[in-house]
Amino acid sequence: MAKITSKSNDFLFSAKDSTSSKIYSLLLDLVNDNREDLARLVKKVDYLLEYTSTCIKQKDFKEAKDIIENVNERLNFLEDENVDTEYLRYLYDGIKKKIK
Numbered sequence: 001m002a003k004i005t006s007k008s009n010d011f012l013f014s015a016k017d018s019t020s021s022k023i024y025s026l027l028l029d030l031v032n033d034n035r036e037d038l039a040r041l042v043k044k045v046d047y048l049l050e051y052t053s054t055c056i057k058q059k060d061f062k063e064a065k066d067i068i069e070n071v072n073e074r075l076n077f078l079e080d081e082n083v084d085t086e087y088l089r090y091l092y093d094g095i096k097k098k099i100k
Helices: 010-018 021-032 036-057 061-080 086-098
Strands: none
Touching: 010 021, 010 036, 021 036, 021 086, 036 061, 036 086, 061 086
């Protein structure tokens, strides 16, 4: 079976411009392993981390705490599914330190 790329998959095409190269690489691996459901969850976690960072910049720490708890649950689920979450955990830990 041929490798799935952003040229042949709408999800990857939309994700290519909105995610970092490390996240995109993870998405690509998951889609090629027929785990697009997990790839969508990874993209959602990436978005929630960005949103949490924005909340912190706007001094909305209550919202940031709520979202970061959500992110942790999703990361735990991804880890249970044997997804490489090292980079996402790195981002999570950095953002969590900024929440007061």
